[in-house]
Amino acid sequence: MKTLDAHNTINIGDSFTVNQEVDKYRAIYYAGASGDFNPIHIDAEFGKMVGLGGAILQGLCTLGFTADAITTWVSDPGRLKKLKCRFASPVRMGDTLTIQGTVTEIQGDRAVLAVTVKNQDGVEVLTKVQAEVEKG
Amino acid sequence: MAIDKKFIGKTWPTMVYEVGKEKVKEFAKAIKSSNPYFLDDEFAAKSKYKTIVAPPTFAVVFGAKLIEPIFFDNELNLNLAMLVHGEQEFEFYDVVKSGDVLYSDAKIVNIENKEKLDVIAIEILTKNQSNKEVCKGIYTFVVRK
Numbered sequence: 001m002k003t004l005d006a007h008n009t010i011n012i013g014d015s016f017t018v019n020q021e022v023d024k025y026r027a028i029y030y031a032g033a034s035g036d037f038n039p040i041h042i043d044a045e046f047g048k049m050v051g052l053g054g055a056i057l058q059g060l061c062t063l064g065f066t067a068d069a070i071t072t073w074v075s076d077p078g079r080l081k082k083l084k085c086r087f088a089s090p091v092r093m094g095d096t097l098t099i100q101g102t103v104t105e106i107q108g109d110r111a112v113l114a115v116t117v118k119n120q121d122g123v124e125v126l127t128k129v130q131a132e133v134e135k136g
Numbered sequence: 137m138a139i140d141k142k143f144i145g146k147t148w149p150t151m152v153y154e155v156g157k158e159k160v161k162e163f164a165k166a167i168k169s170s171n172p173y174f175l176d177d178e179f180a181a182k183s184k185y186k187t188i189v190a191p192p193t194f195a196v197v198f199g200a201k202l203i204e205p206i207f208f209d210n211e212l213n214l215n216l217a218m219l220v221h222g223e224q225e226f227e228f229y230d231v232v233k234s235g236d237v238l239y240s241d242a243k244i245v246n247i248e249n250k251e252k253l254d255v256i257a258i259e260i261l262t263k264n265q266s267n268k269e270v271c272k273g274i275y276t277f278v279v280r281k
Contacts, residue, residue: 020168026166026168029165029166030166030167032162032166033159033162033163033165033166033167033197034163034166034196034197034200035197035200035204036196036200038216038219040217040220050217050218058221059220059221059224060193060196060221060224061166061167063193063224064166064167064191064193064196065167065168067167067191067192067193068164068167068168068169068171068191068193071171071173071191071192072169072170072171076173076184077171077173077174077189077191077192077231078185078189078228078230078231080192080228081227081228081229082225082226082227082228083192083193083224083225083226083228084223084224084225084226085223085224085225086222086223087220087221087222087223087224128223
């Protein structure tokens with residue numbers, strides 16, 4: 001991915017794409033780092049029992065991937081000002097996510113990004129994603 | 137049983153969290169980041185922040201200190217087995233640096249009772265040791281009935 005440096009100004013139409021593989025143990029790593037040990041994330045049997053068909057990744061891990069794609073693209077993590085989403089569809093271990101962002105609007109000192117996060121089947125796992133970064 | 141709307145506005149005591157550099161790195165690795173602002177001491181020391189800074193969604197780590205007592209609140213009595221995270225919103229006002237001491241307050245800002253599920257939204261506002269707001273998170277959870 002081509003990243004911007006601190007001096008780059010963001011323009012309408014600028015975009016990035018990142019692929020993220022959700023490895024078998026990702027929910028466990030994220031549980032350890034975040035403290036979210038809800039068994040629906042780390043216990044496949046429990047996930048089945050409550051009707052989720054297995055373990056699902058923490059939604060905030062998917063949002064973490066998304067925030068990281070954006071902040072890596074703009075280089076400086078302090079430039080991300082707003083991030084919002086709906087956790088629309090479960091992410092499972094073994095999925096490959098594609099995170100795409102495109103600048104659609106400039107509002108004052110902010111650039112508004114349209115972001116999609118899809119799995120390998122093209123299903124949008126996050127919807128209504130809104131992100132705003134400092135234009136630079 | 138439906139979540140009682142009378143809990144809208146309920147608050148919890150302020151939680152204090154000191155940001156540790158190695159914890160930040162651990163979190164950055166968990167989201168598979170390779171951003172040197174989060175991971176590389178030498179790079180971070182030369183950056184404008186002069187130290188390791190946290191990834192934006194590290195907010196959930198200090199936020200979790202408040203989410204946990206809410207999840208296990210006897211009065212609210214949430215059915216955790218049926219709870220999933222529905223929506224999330226963050227506003228980032230300032231970067232979180234290693235060494236910062238953060239003060240977070242939580243408040244229930246919305247409860248909705250629907251036919252097959254309840255929705256509960258919790259706002260967490262965090263300030264740093266200089267009393268500067270660093271982040272506001274709105275966590276919306278769905279509890280299936």
